[in-house]
Amino acid sequence: MKLLRAFSGCLGLMLLPAPALASVSALHPPVELIDIDGGAALTTGRPVSTMRTCGACHDTGYIAGHSYHVWLGTNEEKFTPSGRGFDHGPGLLERFDPLTYERFDPEQFDLGLADWLRRFGTHHVGGGFAVQSADGRSLMELPSNASTSPLTHVRGVEPGTSEPWDWQSSGVVEMNCFLCHLPDPAVDERSAELRAGRFAWAATATLAETGLVTREAGQWQYAADHFDADGKVPATLLPLRKPASHNCGICHGAVQDGPDEPFFLPPSVDRPMTETTGEIIAGTRIRRSGMNVAGKEELSRPWDVHAERLLVCSDCHGSLNNPAFFAESRQTQPTHLKHPTGRLAIGEFLKTPSHDFGKGHSSQATVARDLDGSGRDCVDCHRLEGTHTWLPSVERHMSSMRCEACHVPRLYAAARRQTDWTLLSPEREALVNYRGVKGDPHDPRTLVAGYQPVLLQRNELDGSTRLAPQNLVTTWYWLDRQRGRPVPLPQLQQALFAADGSYRRSIVQALDENHDGSVTIEELRLDSDAKVAAIQQALQSAGVADAEIRGEIQPYGVHHDVAPGVAALRDCRVCHGGDSRFSRSTVLADYVPGGVMPVMVQDATVRLAGDLLLSDDGRLLYQPNATRAGIYLLGYESFPWVDVIGRWSLILVVIGVLIHGGTRVFLASFADSKKETEVRS
Template identity: 50%
Template sequence: PFFFAPSADRRATLTTGSIFAPGRIPRSGMNVASRDSLARPWDVHAERLLECTDCHSSVNNPAHFAESSETRPQHLRYDARRMDIGEYLLQPSHEFARGRSAQTTARRDLDDSMRRCESCHQAEAAHDWLPYRDRHLMGLQCEACHVPEQFGTTLANIDWTILDRDGEPIRRYRGTTGDPDDPRTLVEAYRPVLLPRADASGQTRLTPHNLVTSWFWVDGSTGAPVSRKRLEHAFLTGDGFHSSMLKALDATGDGKVSASEQGLYNPHQVNVLAARLEEVGVSDPQIRGEIQPFGTHHGVATGRWATRDCRSCHGEGSRTTEEFWLADFAPGGVMPEPVGDSGVEFAGELKISECGHVVYQPDPKLAGLYLFGTSRAAWADSIGRLTVLLVLAGVFLHAGLRLILAQASRREERS
């Protein structure tokens, strides 16, 4: 049985929680919560023996080649003039097709060059049971329902404002509070947040994402992030933390910095570390925070495990409006900001929750979406209240007139 520990070598799993593997979850070495009831594979495509290159093919593979829409004539759907298979085998490209990734800005010319769900699947043929089918398909990416949860240990935030004794930033993960490198640590699935994102056709659809929040020091005069080498020089010595940093962080006075003390919780701590950075040559050190979305496109579930309950989105507790946890606190009180080149629309609010956590609150209304049972329109509420008042007024008026006429009729009978 395999076990996936967080690692930069497995960047896709680290940043999204998705595991592209054919085995079934209960048979793995991952201590996933309620695993015995999850009789599903990690990814249905991997289970059915698809390989990475079936979707992410070489860009000059003649079997999959598609000319960019920017250069292809509008009238041409298929161009038979392409590289011969013999030529391809002699000189295959090492550039691979990809989608429109929220987390990658390099080589935008390769965006939307890979196969998408609709390249192989005809959604209309499999969703006859779905009310308002066309409207759902227009407003949702397939992954919004078919990647309802992710089961891998997933990075939630990374704090570069301090370092641990080994010179590493403080990383925190979703769904687990123990050591993520320990196979015994319980991993609970998380639900990706649905964010509006434009696809290759220009249509904006809700797409599942993980949000990774980072805090780091920058040089106030240039705006450039402070290098890791300089952070180590400022904060660490040969035998641990610099004395001023240790004194500022050690709230209990035991001479150690525990896991709960690893953070900048007050202005004094910020000032102490900023002073240390100035001593090593950083001009006007400041803390910045940013939120990077990572699209979750692997870990695909079959129809049985996909979202099928209308109440998941329509009604109280809708996943389209539920708070998405980013961090337990904001280092130095600095609220993060979304990166500006992800192509994702942050239609919602960044805020501090009642328990002090940094959360993102989606709002479909800001994305121009109206969801039955979830969204509310002020004008519709006003019309509804007015209608109720008019009905009540009509009832009382009708009852009053009947009472008056009945009394008048009795007086006439007596006379």
């Protein structure tokens, strides 16, 4: 009978619709929304303070105090320098990013902190530098009438001017717990508050989808009828739980963890992982997605096998002190211990959950390098024994290449290839092109061919090097040599565009090759000294006296979109053979602005082992060199002189045999005929 009841219960759960399941799993107790001064937000009508609200049970001070998602590397004193003299940190705030171009410089005013939060704050969870200055003072305590400072001022309307920012009025951006812990956070509403500079309301706006708050006459109002008699919100309305993959996707990349429906997820700066590598986290089979992938009828594999098997991001990138997943980092685990110590009890974890999440060792993950390797790696879950039995020299393959090299054989999406900030499009944005697609990747009708990532030697944490798949994004920009940093975007725009938004006449004259009086997209490239000089002249007029073009290559590691075993790379000849992928060059850029050859950023975990070449049609190519990479690929001729000598030894022997044997046969037949003649005579 018990068994029958259990079975019925399970069947009932299975038949429940997804929202009902969500409510069943909403175990979180009712929550009282509290404002920054400790009052009930429902009563005061003021913005919700997550630090106060969640801090009633969780140690939000601890959480916001240590998380690298909060600080974005601004609290790191030691970090690997990128090679750019103008980077002040390893993270999104202070490090140059080819996707976003502008960054916060604490030493000279280019972009105010409030400017940054308004433009890029949607990709920051809040807290940390968005709440307090480096010396620990609240941003709201900073004097607003002080001299121009990146912390207290924002850009003025005119390029090169600034104006004070009223932190008292805007409030600060607290760490937004709702963004990651709500199943359906109102991202757009939050972004709108950030863009408008109403920072204090950003967390409250995130609740919009719950119905707890509504926006009326430009103000957020609390829906009192959704609160219980104690002024608390029940878990059914505020179903806080551990983050799902789509929560991570809000900032990181395209995630489709909902129902198995067709989707179209083009690259976007708002989805940086997808933009830079083409990775899409979805369990859907490629042929059933809405993406126009070439040959998709044959692609029965899922976009990501782990997503198909219902794993979520936190299964590999979980909280570092979660007792359910706890495993000490390989960097810090004492070698003499088999089992890690210090595992928290559940209650302790819920009070003080680490919000440093297990991370890998990606090329582009420059923040919190000390936590590299703390995430789940393939071998932490998968057994090598008993698998790969068809593969010769399994250990050698495993020691020389990462699993992704074969298990991510191809990305079936467009990924950024080139970013050119030396000129701007009519929309005043960088000129961008993509690999894996011919045409506009944002148009659903464009056929996506996908691309094979390039394999580069990655410096592993154990001191070894392994081949790991990467996408190389090459970027060019103008460097203001006098101030030692990229030309600020407003100045660049001022140099290129007239007041009416069109290109300046001097720019048109310099770039208009077909003399039709306008500049087409094809003409927007600095492929001659005269064009470069014209832009330098325009920059001088905009106040940049000495500008030069800089080029760089930023690798992005490919670690997702893992194929199931049957769809992994099994054709050895892809690497072992004359047509090895190591023999094929990769296009880095369609053109080289100003003829400036790019250099690799220095804080990546991979290195180029090959040559940068210019093709006859002006494209920039990367030609890998297996020998320089320190690997010898059987079947791929790295020492052609061996075969030259070998072939000649064989040829000489065969020639000798033919001459010797032929002479024997000829003389034997001659002797036979002579003998026959003698016998006849």
